[in-house]
Amino acid sequence: MVYEGLIAALRGAGFGARLREGEPMAAHTSFAVGGPADLLVTVETPDELVQAVCLAREAGVPWRVFGSGTNVLVGDGGVRGLVIVNRCARFSVADDGTLRAESGALLSQVARAVSAQGWAGLAWAVGIPGTVGGAVVNNAGAYGGAMADRVRSITVLNEGGATEEWDVERLAYSYRSSALKCDPECGRTRIVLEAVMALEPGDPEELAATVRHTEEQRAMRVPAGCCAGSVFKRTLQYPAGFLIEQAGLKGRRIGEAQVSPQHANFIMNTGAATARDVRALIEEVQREVYHAFALQLEPEIQYIGEWR
Numbered sequence: 240m241v242y243e244g245l246i247a248a249l250r251g252a253g254f255g256a257r258l259r260e261g262e263p264m265a266a267h268t269s270f271a272v273g274g275p276a277d278l279l280v281t282v283e284t285p286d287e288l289v290q291a292v293c294l295a296r297e298a299g300v301p302w303r304v305f306g307s308g309t310n311v312l313v314g315d316g317g318v319r320g321l322v323i324v325n326r327c328a329r330f331s332v333a334d335d336g337t338l339r340a341e342s343g344a345l346l347s348q349v350a351r352a353v354s355a356q357g358w359a360g361l362a363w364a365v366g367i368p369g370t371v372g373g374a375v376v377n378n379a380g381a382y383g384g385a386m387a388d389r390v391r392s393i394t395v396l397n398e399g400g401a402t403e404e405w406d407v408e409r410l411a412y413s414y415r416s417s418a419l420k421c422d423p424e425c426g427r428t429r430i431v432l433e434a435v436m437a438l439e440p441g442d443p444e445e446l447a448a449t450v451r452h453t454e455e456q457r458a459m460r461v462p463a464g465c466c467a468g469s470v471f472k473r474t475l476q477y478p479a480g481f482l483i484e485q486a487g488l489k490g491r492r493i494g495e496a497q498v499s500p501q502h503a504n505f506i507m508n509t510g511a512a513t514a515r516d517v518r519a520l521i522e523e524v525q526r527e528v529y530h531a532f533a534l535q536l537e538p539e540i541q542y543i544g545e546w547r
C-alpha cells in the first residue's frame with residue numbers, strides 16, 4: 240500500500256514531528272513485542288484524534304487507535320496502515336462528583352489524582368497501567384471495582400466520522416467485556432473520545448489509606464516485567480491462574496516467553512520473545528488446561544496485526 244498522500248496530509252496538518260514510518264510496535268506495547276506499524280502518529284487532543292482518523296479515512300488507509308498497548312499482543316508482522324497512539328490526557332471533576340476524562344488519560348493517574356482530591360470510587364484502579372479508553376473498552380477492574388460501576392456515558396467517534404453520546408447501558412458491560420470489545424472493528428471504526436464517570440465525596444485520609452493498600456497488594460501480586468497483565472479471563476468456577484498452576488504450567492517456556500513462576504495467569508517476555516512465542520505459549524496453556532480440566536480458557540488480551 241502506498242501512503243504518500245496520507246503522509247503529506249498528516250505533515251500538512253502539523254503532525255510531522257509525531258509521525259513515524261515503520262515504527263516497531265514493541266516500543267508501544269507492554270509485552271514489548273510486535274512488528275512495525277506502517278505509519279504511527281501520536282495525538283494529544285480529541286480534535287487531533289478526530290483529525291488523524293478523518294485524514295486516514297480520506298486517504299483510504301486502514302487505521303487503529305491504541306492506548307498504552309497493555310491489553311494487546313501485536314503480531315511480529317506488525318500493523319498495516321496508520322496506528323494512532325492516544326495521549327489525550329485531560330480530566331476534571333465537577334462539584335457534584337462528575338468526572339470527565341479524555342480517553343488517552345492514564346486510568347491510574349486519574350484514580351490517584353481524584354482520590355487525593357477526596358473523591359471516592361476509583362481507588363481500585365490505582366496501578367492499572369492503561370488509558371481510560373482502553374479501560375472503557377475492556378471494562379477494566381480490580382479488587383472488586385470495575386469501570387462498569389463508574390461509567391455513566393461516553394463520547395464515541397462513529398463509523399461515519401460523527402460524535403455520539405452513548406449511555407452506559409449501550410456498552411452492555413460484562414466481566415472484562417463490553418459491546419465495543421465484542422465488536423471486531425473495535426479500535427478501527429468506533430473510538431472512545433471521552434468518558435463520564437460518577438464519583439462520591441470520600442474521606443481523604445481513608446482514600447489515601449485505600450490507595451496505599453491497593454498499591455501494596457499489587458506490588459506483592461503483579462510480577463514485574465514485560466507482560467499484558469492477566470492473559471485469561473477467570474472461568475465460571477475458578478481463577479485462570481489457579482487452573483494453570485494446577486496443570487503444572489508455572490514456569491513453562493516457549494522461546495523467551497514464560498508462564499510467570501510468580502503468578503500463573505501472567506505470561507512474561509523474559510528478554511527477546513517474539514509475538515509468535517507468546518501466542519504459542521498461550522495456545523499451549525489453553526490446550527493443557529483443557530486436557531486436564533475440560534475447561535476452555537478465554538484470552539482477556541486481544542490479538543492484533545499480522546501473524547505470518
Ligand SMILES: Cc1cc2nc3c(=O)[nH]c(=O)nc-3n(C[C@H](O)[C@H](O)[C@H](O)COP(=O)(O)OP(=O)(O)OC[C@H]3O[C@@H](n4cnc5c(N)ncnc54)[C@H](O)[C@@H]3O)c2cc1C
Pocket residue numbers: 269303304305306307308309310311325342343366367368369370371372373374375376377378379380381425426427429430431432461466467468469541
Ligand atoms: C502489569 C499489568 C497489570 C494489569 N492489571 C490489570 C488489572 O488489574 N485489571 C484490568 O482490568 N486490566 C489490567 N491490565 C490490562 C490493561 O492494563 C487494561 O485492560 C487497560 O485498561 C488497557 O488499556 P490500554 O490503554 O493499554 O488499551 P490498549 O491495549 O492500547 O487497547 C486495547 C484495545 O482497546 C482498543 N482501544 C484502545 N483505546 C481505545 C479508544 N479510545 N477507543 C476505542 N478503542 C480503543 C484498542 O484498539 C485495542 O483493541 C494489566 C496490564 C498490565 C501490563
